[in-house]
Amino acid sequence: MPYETDYTNQGFTKVGTRVNRPDGVDKVTGRAKYGADANAAGQLVGRVLRSPHAHALITKIDTSKAEKLPGVKAVLTGKDFPDLTGGNRGLMDILENCMARGRALYDGHAVAAVAAIDADTANKALKLIKVTYKQLPHVTDVDEAIKPGAPIIHDWVRTAGVTPAPTTASNVAQRSEFGHGDVDAGFAQADVIIEKSFKTEQTHQGYIEPHACLATLGPDGSGELWVTTQGHFTFRNVCASLLGLEVAKLKVTSSEIGGGFGGKTHVWTEPVALQLSRKANRPVKLVMSRDEVFRATGPTSSTSVDVKIGAKRNGKITAATAELRYQSGAFPGMWAMFGAMTSFACYDLKNVKSVGFDVLVNRPKVAAYRAPSAPMAAFAVESVVDMLAAELGMDAVDFRIKNAAKKGTKASYGPVYGPIGIGPTLDAVKNHPHMKRKLGKNQGRGVACGFWFNFGGQTCTDLNIGVDGSVNLTVGTVDVGGSRASLALIAAEELGIDYEQVRVTIGDTNSLGHNDTTEGSRGTFSSGMATIFAARNAVDVLKQRAAATWDIPVEQVIWEAGEARAKGRQNNNLPPLSLKEIAAKSPRTGGPIAGHNEVVADGAGVSFASHMCDVEVDPETGATKILRYTVVQDAGKAIHPDYVEGQFQGGAAQGIGWALNEEYIYGDDGRLQNAGFLDYRIPVCSDLPFIDTQILEIPNPNHPYGVRGVGETSIVPPLAAIGNAVSNAVGVRMTHVPMSPPRILKAIEDGQA
C-alpha cells in the first residue's frame, strides 16, 4: 500500500531529541567490526602489485617465480579478468581500473595480485613478479592535458557534448554547458565586471579506515563479501557484473565504516579479492595500505576555473559565466559537469552560462567526494562575488542577499526552484553574533554560500516487533554519520515507544531488496521515509490484532501514544492495548508482527548553506589559523540535531583541510610524492576551532517530516569562505587552493611587487 510522502507538519515527541547513538559504545571500546576485522577459517592474504610509472605499456608479466613460491595460492593479472561487460564502457573502465589491461595508466595502477598463506609470503611473491614496462609520455596537470600535443590517455575517447561529434581522440572526455539568457547582452548592461582564474589541487577524502574486505568465492559461483563500503548492494551488482556471477549468489555485508565521504561508493580491490578467492578456492582478505589508498583509490579532481561576473551599480548581477576544467584521472567522468551545474546555483541570474570540460590525465580515477565538484566551483564563483561586492562598495553578505535564488528562480542548471533555503541562511549569517566580532591585526573574515542537489533513490526497509515489544529495524543504507540513531527515533516516534526499544541493523544484501548507496545525502532522508512507512505498515497490523482481540471492526481502532484504542461510545469498556501487550499475544493472534516498505524516495530537495570564517595569517610564515568558523544550513527537519551538527562540522573540517593544506603533489616523473598522512596533511584537532552551527528548519514538502539531506553541502562553502577570509587578511586575492604557507607568502610577495 503506498503511503503519502507529503509534509504534514505533525508534532514530535521523540524526533528532535539528542539521544545517545546505539553504535557509540561499540566504537569507543573497539568492539565494532570494521572492514579489516573479519576473519575466516583458512583465509589467505591478498596483495596487489602496482605500477611505478605514470603511463606505460605492459609488454610482459612473468608470474612464474611467484607462482612457484611455497605458500602462494593464486596469482592474477589482467588476463584473469575476461571482458564480461557486454560492451558497457563504464563497466570496462571499472574493470580496467581494478586491474590494468596491457597499459598502466597512472602511478599505482594495479598490474597483478597474489593470494598467499601469510603477508610475508604475499609480499615476497609480489617481488618475484617481473613486469616489463615500456614507458610512455604522461601528463598529470589538467591545463597541460588539454594543450595541443599533450599525450593522449585513450585513443578511443572523442569529446562528448560537441556538435558535430569530433573524429579525433582528445583528453577532453566531455563538454557540458548549462545556463540561460544572453550573457553578452548581460555583460553589456554591467557597470562593473570582474574576471578571474582559479586553481584547486587534488585532494583525497582522507577517511581513516583504508579499504578492506574479506572475499569468499567458490567454483560454483556462490560467494560472500565482507567489506567497508557506502553501498553493499551496488558493490554486489558491480562485482557480479564484472565477474560473471548471479547477483543473488553473491552476499555482501557492509562492515562498520571508518569514513567514506564518497570514496567508498566505488569498487577498487573488491573484484580482485573475489577473483583471487575463486582461483585459490579459499577466503582472501585484502586490506589496502595508506600508500595504496592515496595512489590507487579515488580522490577528487584538481581543477582550473575561469569566472566572469558583471553587475549594475545597484548591486544586481547582470551576467555570469564560468569555464571549468576538472581532471577525472585516467578514466572519463562527469565531474566538470557537476561543477558547471552547481557553480551559480545559489543565485537568481537572468543571463548565465557555465561550461565544464572533463579532462583525462595520468592520475587515479577520480571518485565522488562529498558534494562532488561543487566546492571547487564555489571557491571560484564566491571569490569573484566577494571581489565584485568590494568593487561596488557593498557589504558582501548584502550583495549575496540581493542576488540570492528563491522560490521560482530558474536555476542556472535548468529547473525552477521550489521552496529553498539560501536566503534564510544568508539572513542568519547577517544577524549572527559571529559577524559582530571585531577583527584584529592580520585577521580577516570571509563568507561564502554553497549548494548541493541531494537525492533519495531506491530504499527497502523491514521492521520486526519481538514478543517482548522490542523492535528490530533493518535498513539497507550504510550508516556513515549516525543514521541508526535517527532511524530509531523515527521508528519510536511512529510506534509511540521508547527510543531504547528500537535496535537498528544494517541488513546484508540477502536480507533486503535493493538499496541504493549511501551517497547524495540520502541515508536519513530515504531510509527515514521507508522507516516511517514500514512502521505505519506495522501499526496497521497492530490495529488488526487489537481489533481481532476486541472482536470489533479494525476501522474502530486508532493508534495513539504507543497503544491501540477503540473508538466510539460502544467501545468505552475496552481498555487500550499497548504495543507490548499486543506483541506478547502475537504468537496466538496471527504470528509475528512486522512492517515492510520499499520506496523510490524522490523529492529530496536541494540544499543550501552559508558559512562564516575568521582567520589570522602570520605574514612571516604564511601560516593561517582559523579563529572562528560558523555553519548555517537548512536541514528541513533535524531528526537528531547532534548528528546534523556533526555533519555540518565534519564538512567544514574537511573543507578547512582542503583550503589550507591538503594536496596531491606529483613529480615531473608523474609519480605521487606524498602518499601518506605525514606529507599529506589533514587537519587535526589542534588545527581547528570549535565549529559553531546553526540549523535552519525549512520543511521539505516532499517528506512526511520535512527532512532534507544534510551530509554534503557543508563542504561546499569552506574553500571560498576561507579564501575570502585569507584574502581580506593579507590584502591579496588568493586564487590557488590549498592556501598553504608557501603559496600565501608568494601571493603576498607578488602583491607587494
Add this chain to the structure above:
Amino acid sequence: MEVQLSGILSQAAGGARSVECTGATIGELLQSLVLRYPEMQMHLDEGVAVAVNGEIYRDRRDQPIPINADVFLLPRIQGG
C-alpha cells in the same frame, strides 16, 4: 510538451536546447524522446533525472507530468 535539455543530453538531440515530446508520465515522456532521438537511449541507460516543475525525479517513471509543466531533462547526479 516542451522538454528542455542541457549538457550532453542536448547533443543527443542534434544540439537542440529544447524538443517537443508527449507523455502523461515521466516514463512515457522518455519513451517518446527515444523514439524521436534514438541516441538518447545511451544516456537513459546511463541514467538521467527529470525535473518536473522544479522537482527532480531520478527513478520514478510513473510520476505524472501535469499539463504545461516546466520539464527539464538532466544528467543523473552522483553524490558522495
